[in-house]
Amino acid sequence: PVVISEFMALNKNFMVDEDGDTSDWIELYNEQSTTVNLSGWSLSDDPGAPRKWVFPAVEIPPGEFLLVFASGKDKRKPDGELHTNFELLSEGEFLALYDPRGQVRSLFSPKFPEQVFDSSYGISMTREETDLIPEGAQVRYFVPRDSSLEDTWAAPDFDDSSWSTGQTGIGFDQRSNPLFASDIRTDIGDAMRRVNASVYIRITFEMPADKADSMLLLRMKFADGFVAYLNGVEVLRENAPSTVRYSSRARRSRSAQEALKFSVWRIQAQDLIKQGTNVLAIQGMNNSRSDDDFYILPILKAVKVTAVNRTDYRYFDSPSPRLPNEDGYK
Numbered sequence: 001p002v003v004i005s006e007f008m009a010l011n012k013n014f015m016v017d018e019d020g021d022t023s024d025w026i027e028l029y030n031e032q033s034t035t036v037n038l039s040g041w042s043l044s045d046d047p048g049a050p051r052k053w054v055f056p057a058v059e060i061p062p063g064e065f066l067l068v069f070a071s072g073k074d075k076r077k078p079d080g081e082l083h084t085n086f087e088l089l090s091e092g093e094f095l096a097l098y099d100p101r102g103q104v105r106s107l108f109s110p111k112f113p114e115q116v117f118d119s120s121y122g123i124s125m126t127r128e129e130t131d132l133i134p135e136g137a138q139v140r141y142f143v144p145r146d147s148s149l150e151d152t153w154a155a156p157d158f159d160d161s162s163w164s165t166g167q168t169g170i171g172f173d174q175r176s177n178p179l180f181a182s183d184i185r186t187d188i189g190d191a192m193r194r195v196n197a198s199v200y201i202r203i204t205f206e207m208p209a210d211k212a213d214s215m216l217l218l219r220m221k222f223a224d225g226f227v228a229y230l231n232g233v234e235v236l237r238e239n240a241p242s243t244v245r246y247s248s249r250a251r252r253s254r255s256a257q258e259a260l261k262f263s264v265w266r267i268q269a270q271d272l273i274k275q276g277t278n279v280l281a282i283q284g285m286n287n288s289r290s291d292d293d294f295y296i297l298p299i300l301k302a303v304k305v306t307a308v309n310r311t312d313y314r315y316f317d318s319p320s321p322r323l324p325n326e327d328g329y330k
Contacts (some may be wrong), residue, residue, distance in 0.1 A: 001036055002060060003310060004097050004106040005029035006122030006325055007070070009088035009115040014319060018081050023071035024088040027122070027321050028097065028106075030060035038253045040100030043068065047084045047109065050098045053084040063215075064307060065322045090115045106310075120319035126307035126325050130214070132205045133280060133300035136167045136185060142200045143191045144246040153200050154229040154281035160202050164191070167229040169297035170201060170284070180223070180295045188294075197249040197289045201282040201296060209275045214302035216267040217323065221297040223259035225250030225285040228239065228298075230272045232281070236265055240285055256280055259295060266323055267300075 006027040008014065026043065030036050031175030037059050039206070044052035056076045060066045067082070069075075074085035092114050097106040115121060137275045140163040142153070152158055166186030173180040174189055192199055218228065218236065241248045284296040305324050314328030 001032040002028050002030050002038070002041070002097065002105055002300075003123065003308060004095065004108075005065070005308070006120050006316065006319065006321065007088065007095070007112075008118075008120045008319055008321075009070075009089040009112075010117050010119075013119055014118045015321065017069050017071060017083070018167075019073075021071065023069040023073075024081070025321060026068045026070050026084070026088075026095075028060060028066045028068070029305075029308065030062055030064055030066075031305070033062045035059050038066070041105075042098045043084055044096055044098065045088065045093050046093050047096070050096070050102055052086060055082075058082070067321050088115075107201050115134045116315060118319075120316045121313065122316065122328075123189075124309045124312040124314050124328065126309065128214075128304045130208065130211050131299070131304040132207065132216075132302055133203055133298060135169075135297065135299055137203055137205070138165065139168055139170060139186070140165055140202045141170060141186070141188065143188070143196050144198065144200060145196065147246045149200070150246050151305050153202075153233040153281075156258070156279040158202070159292050163202070164188075168203070169294070169295055170199075171223070171295035173293040173295070175292050175314055178293075179260070180293060183221070183297065184295065192286070192294065193292070194289055196247055197286040197291070198247055199284045199294075201284055203280045203282075203298070205278055205280065205300065207273055207275055207278055207302070211302040211304075212273070212275060212305045215324070216269055216273065216302050217301045218265050218267050219262045219299040219301070220265075221259060221262055221295060222254070222284070223293060223295045224252065224254045224287045224291075226296065227283045227285075229281040230267065230269050231278055232272070233272050235267050235269055235272070238263070240283075244283065248283070248285055249289075250285040250287050253291070262299075264320065264323060279286075
């Protein structure tokens with residue numbers, strides 16, 4: 001029922017653990033329809049020691065993922081980060097997951113292949129994806145000049161009929177060598193630059209009844225920060241200050257390499273989403289009022305894993321810890 005779905009054995013810059021270290025990591029996936037308690041299960045990089053690192057009483061709900069850092073730090077608190085007592089060798093080594101009876105449930109033997117810098121390795125997954133908010137979706141936007149809408153603008157029943165309309169991506173690029181020019185469908189430079197570092201964006205979308213149990217994945221290109229709300233409730237904050245006002249700025253300027261690459265998050269919103277019409281509201285934030293570029297491009301998908309291909313191993317240039325594996329290469 002549980003499989004090692006993905007791991008990274010050469011983590012240099014991809015992600016950090018709670019201590020700020022770029023530890024290796026192992027992801028497990030529960031592909032069955034019931035919750036699995038991993039108490040007594042174990043991970044090992046030694047075929048002679050199947051119980052080298054034993055799980056505490058942690059659970060994986062159906063269709064969900066669990067991340068374990070392979071750091072050598074040996075942390076086993078069920079309510080905290082999990083860390084094995086061994087690390088992974090990037091040149092390849094034995095790796096296995098055992099159930100409490102000592103039976104192998106997932107295996108790389110005699111060793112997994114040599115690993116690639118900041119790429120991951122694992123099994124392929126067949127996914128069913130539904131675009132809820134596609135690229136170029138219709139939006140309404142407003143550049144606030146005071147705090148009068150701070151507490152109301154993200155609510156699903158807010159009246160935005162007087163706001164300007166456009167499509168995603170939304171932003172501007174007034175540099176001599178534009179970076180986002182080809183991607184900007186709605187240019188708001190005249191409305192935003194030198195007026196406010198923040199803009200309010202609202203996108204309505206429909207949730208089909210048969211997708212209610214799907215994962216919500218938000219893919220975003222952005223420069224430089226944002227706070228996202230689903231039906232009026234904050235669900236994600238990136239490069240934004242701890243206290244958000246109508247004139248808030250991003251905490252730092254993101255590099256061109258960061259801004260042009262899609263970032264992906266899972267939105268935990270089963271209790272917020274509803275069948276029918278929903279609202280994704282985004283407060284986009286520039287690094288300053290006078291910055292010469294700004295960009296927001298959100299894509300929201302409903303994703304369901306329909307098959308796990310346990311014998312089809314691939315490298316992934318876009319690792320996806322705690323998310324379904326994307327297309328990879330052999």
